[in-house]
Structures are given as structure tokens and as C-alpha cells.
Amino acid sequence: MTTPPSFTKEYHSKLYPSIQPNRPEISAKGKVVLVTGAGSGIGRETAITLAKADAKIIILCSRRTPLLGETKKQIKGLGNNSTVLVFQLDISNETSVNQVFDRATQEAGTIGIVVNSAALSTTPDPLKDVSSAEFWKSFEMNPKGGFHVSQAFPRTNSPSPSSPKTLLYFSTKVDHPLCSQSAFAAPGYCISKLSLAKLVEGLAFQNLGHLRVYMLHPGAVRTGMTDTMLAASRYPEALKNALTGDDVEVPAGFVLWLVSMHGECVPSGKLWWINWDVDELEKRVEKLENAYLLTVGMMGWPFVYILDVYMVVNNCHCMRASIRHRQMV
Numbered sequence: 001m002t003t004p005p006s007f008t009k010e011y012h013s014k015l016y017p018s019i020q021p022n023r024p025e026i027s028a029k030g031k032v033v034l035v036t037g038a039g040s041g042i043g044r045e046t047a048i049t050l051a052k053a054d055a056k057i058i059i060l061c062s063r064r065t066p067l068l069g070e071t072k073k074q075i076k077g078l079g080n081n082s083t084v085l086v087f088q089l090d091i092s093n094e095t096s097v098n099q100v101f102d103r104a105t106q107e108a109g110t111i112g113i114v115v116n117s118a119a120l121s122t123t124p125d126p127l128k129d130v131s132s133a134e135f136w137k138s139f140e141m142n143p144k145g146g147f148h149v150s151q152a153f154p155r156t157n158s159p160s161p162s163s164p165k166t167l168l169y170f171s172t173k174v175d176h177p178l179c180s181q182s183a184f185a186a187p188g189y190c191i192s193k194l195s196l197a198k199l200v201e202g203l204a205f206q207n208l209g210h211l212r213v214y215m216l217h218p219g220a221v222r223t224g225m226t227d228t229m230l231a232a233s234r235y236p237e238a239l240k241n242a243l244t245g246d247d248v249e250v251p252a253g254f255v256l257w258l259v260s261m262h263g264e265c266v267p268s269g270k271l272w273w274i275n276w277d278v279d280e281l282e283k284r285v286e287k288l289e290n291a292y293l294l295t296v297g298m299m300g301w302p303f304v305y306i307l308d309v310y311m312v313v314n315n316c317h318c319m320r321a322s323i324r325h326r327q328m329v
């Protein structure tokens, strides 16, 4: 596999010491975490990694409960003290999401972290061959499902400055302009993930200090989803390089680091690649605060926009934004 250009000097495809679940500094002890898509792939490995790092309660959700049962079995096999709860969830259905969050908070108490790994693979066909139904299915999962979670999580767990919460979404590298051509390879999936970027930015912007919201590109990990895409592809050999090569422990370990005190330096509302070296990120904290860094936007427009936003959060949310446009020299 060719290593893509990286934001950090080190680019990881394998687990490394700083994100290992046995590292005491990033322990998940006492944490209550809900993982969607926890019955397979990256969601399953994330749940297992959090258990290895001593999370107090791990809530596993997706549609196929036998797969969730298997994840639970693997966690129990670790022999540690994490409590595991299982809920059937269809993220595209608002009622299902609300019911799961209601029941999960009743049983587990306050949930501090949600990892949204649920996703659907779509056929990697050119735009002209994709059916409307297939195209729209991805939008039901990504922006719509992501939106449901973005409402149900704060409603049931009241994030506040004294008790901030964390919400993670997995996205894809197509958000990067140089990779955006692949949007034409799996259009519904990629274009819907791109729209998720703006949901994440908006959530972070409107919940500063309350809710940390992140989008993560989880690397190129061989899972059920990538296998389905490869099997359906007309060019499997070409696609294989783009879809495989990173170990599943790397996104899981990055999530563990991000939700720890060490990851608190990472600004909310942006897209991070899990391959980037966390020690280098920690050393560059001040430089990461730039509002436009690692966000999705329009290139080539010769202006810088400065947003001064004053948010008054009383009973209602009132936002006053003044926008000054400044021409770049």
C-alpha cells in the first residue's frame, strides 16, 4: 500500500505504544460509552479496546443482535470488570434512536462518550449506474442517522461545561480534496459522508465547552464493509489498495487516546485521520486551533472569513454572528 501524505511526520498502520489500551495514562476507567455498529469491524474493535482499557459500562448497538452478542462474548472473555449492555438499534429510524438512548441512560446512568460507527456500504458504481434508492440509502444512514444521534445523546445526557460529553463519527478520506475523486467511485456513501462533515462542524460550533464532536477517518481497514465493496467492484485490484492496509486496532486505539485526557487538546469540529501520530498532535496543540484547519470547504476563493460568534445559552439558544470578510493579500 502507498502511504498517503500525512499531517504528522509519523503515519501509523499498526498499533503503537501511545495508543495501546494497556497504557495507564489513557485508561478508560469509570467511563460509560455507547458504540453504534458495535457488532462488527471498527465498532466491535473499538468496544473491545475500551473494555481492555477498563471502561465501566459499554453499550453495544446495531440491528443484528447476534453479532452484538458475539462482541459481548469477546469482551467478557477478557475477564475484566466492564459491564456490557446490548440494544438493537436502527440509526436511520428516529424512534429507534430515541428509545435506545432513553433505555440506555436508564440502565447505565449518564453516558459520557458516543462512538458512531454504524454505516452501510454501497455499490462502487459510477454515478450513471447508481439507482436513486441506493444513492439515498446512504443519506438515511449518515447525515440522517448522525443527526438523530446528535439530538438523542445531548437530550438524554445533558452535556454542560462542568460535565462535557464526547461524540465521534467515522467518516472517510474523501473529505480531503485530493481524495475527493473517489466520491465518484461510491457516490452515495462518499457524498453522504461529506455532508456529515458540516453536521459535525455545526454541532461543535453550537456546543462549545459542552460537547466535543469529532469526525475520524478510520484508515483503510479490511472489514465486512470493504469486502462487500471489493466484491461488487468492477476494478477490485485497483480498489484493494485504497480499502485495506491498516490494522483495525489503530482506529480503536486512536479513539481511546482521543477520549482520554491526552486527547482533550484536539480541537472539536474537525476531521482527524487515525493514522496520524498522537504524540506529534499533542506537541502541536496551539497550531491545531486554527478555525479552518482540517475542515471541509471551498478551495480557491481568495478571501478569509472571520467569524465572531457570541453564543448566549440561556433557556433558548441564541446565536449572534458577525461576519467580517477580509481580502487576502
Ligand SMILES: NC(=O)c1ccc[n+]([C@@H]2O[C@H](COP(=O)([O-])OP(=O)(O)OC[C@H]3O[C@@H](n4cnc5c(N)ncnc54)[C@H](OP(=O)(O)O)[C@@H]3O)[C@@H](O)[C@H]2O)c1
Pocket: 036, 037, 038, 039, 040, 041, 042, 043, 061, 062, 063, 064, 065, 067, 089, 090, 091, 092, 116, 117, 118, 119, 120, 141, 170, 171, 172, 173, 217, 218, 219, 220, 221, 222, 223, 224, 225, 226, 243, 244
Ligand atoms: N473499513 C474502512 O476502511 C473504512 C474506511 C472509511 C470509513 N469507514 C467507516 O468506519 C465505520 C465502521 O465501518 P466498518 O468498516 O467497521 O464496517 P462494518 O463492519 O460493516 O460495520 C458497520 C456496522 O454498522 C451497522 N449498521 C448498518 N446499518 C445500521 C443501521 N441502520 N443502524 C444501526 N447500525 C447499522 C452494521 O451492523 P448491523 O448491520 O447489524 O446493523 C455494522 O456492524 C463506518 O462509519 C464506515 O463508513 C471505514
